[in-house]
Amino acid sequence: MYPDSFDYHRPESVEEALDMLADNPGAELLAGGHSLLPTMKSGLSSPDSLVDISEVDDLTGIEYGEETITVGAATTYATVVDDDQLWEENTVIAETTHAVGDKQVRNRGTFGGNLAHSDPASDLPAAALAADVTVHVQGPDGERAIPIDDFFHGMYANDIAEDEILTAVEIPRQPDASGAYVKKPSPSSGYALVGVAANLQAEDGTLTDVRIAANGVMDHGVRLGPVEDALTGESVDSLSSEEIEDAAAHAPDDLDEFMVMDDMQASPEFRLQLLKVYTEDAVEAALDSL
Ligand SMILES: Cc1cc2nc3c(=O)[nH]c(=O)nc-3n(C[C@H](O)[C@H](O)[C@H](O)COP(=O)(O)OP(=O)(O)OC[C@H]3O[C@@H](n4cnc5c(N)ncnc54)[C@H](O)[C@@H]3O)c2cc1C
Structure with a gap:
């Protein structure tokens, strides 16, 4: 099936994406599209506009800090799985990300999109809880850090407000775990x-x-x-x-x-x-x- 028609926006920064969300009520963020596009094609969802964050530089990549690893929300599963250091420093996250879908899904789907979608049958929620990650979001009122134990509210429901974007996931460095x-x-x-x-x-x-x-x-x-x-x-x-x-x-x-x-x-x-x-x-x- 074909989705209903929609406007398409491609921001270059998180701030621009937030402005686009504010200017287009009912807009949906598009990351890897591997959950959103099937729901649009099957008619379950029909947003008037999409804000495509998959190419926003600030949202992609993996950074190692002193005690934590920060994975940008729009980083693909494939990038996470290919990161050898992550396998050393947080096995549960690396192993679970590797278990998501197949190669095509992992090449396109995103780490942050998985948690933001909060599908009860997705793989990453359990790993995120077991690894005790912190979810970072940004909205019109600034940034917030959400402990993962407070993040999930129910089926497809979580602590991210409609006008916020999940920007990154902070994972503890645990080489001994x-x-x-x-x-x-x-x-x-x-x-x-x-x-x-x-x-x-x-x-x-x-x-x-x-x-x-x-x-x-x-x-x-x-x-x-x-x-x-x-x-x-x-x-x-x-x-x-x-x-x-x-x-x-x-x-x-x-x-x-x-x-x-x-x-x-x-x-x-x-x-x-x-x-x-x-x-x-x-x-x-x-x-x-x-
Ligand atoms: C054939 C197939 C098999 C799959 N198998 C598995 C599997 O085995 N395990 C598994 O866990 N998943 C599986 N998936 C789902 C896949 O992992 C999706 O990639 C994931 O659920 C959503 O990530 P995405 O980047 O594709 O998000 P999208 O589909 O682009 O977005 C999903 C939702 O999250 C919102 N969103 C996305 N990014 C953000 C953000 N940064 N901030 C706020 N909101 C955001 C969107 O607005 C949308 O509502 C499968 C999908 C397919 C098509």
């Missing part, structure tokens, strides 16, 4: 039926910082607090497979069972079963390389 992402992909689309990201840090052989999060289960990415609590303080070397399985069995404990995703691809019961198994797998994989 070990991260892993595993997912049960939808056989038709590759999106996560369930995906689990684990990010583990240890001190003197004891797990001190455990962050585990899931996609595809609820209407937005969620931390799995009871699993984190069960593993924190455990000894890396003496954790048995049974203990990891027991910890993973707590994955659904804090989740509202009536709000678990239910669609033609998987029932809530099946999703919760997958959640336990994939949580166990993610923790095992992260422990293997700690």
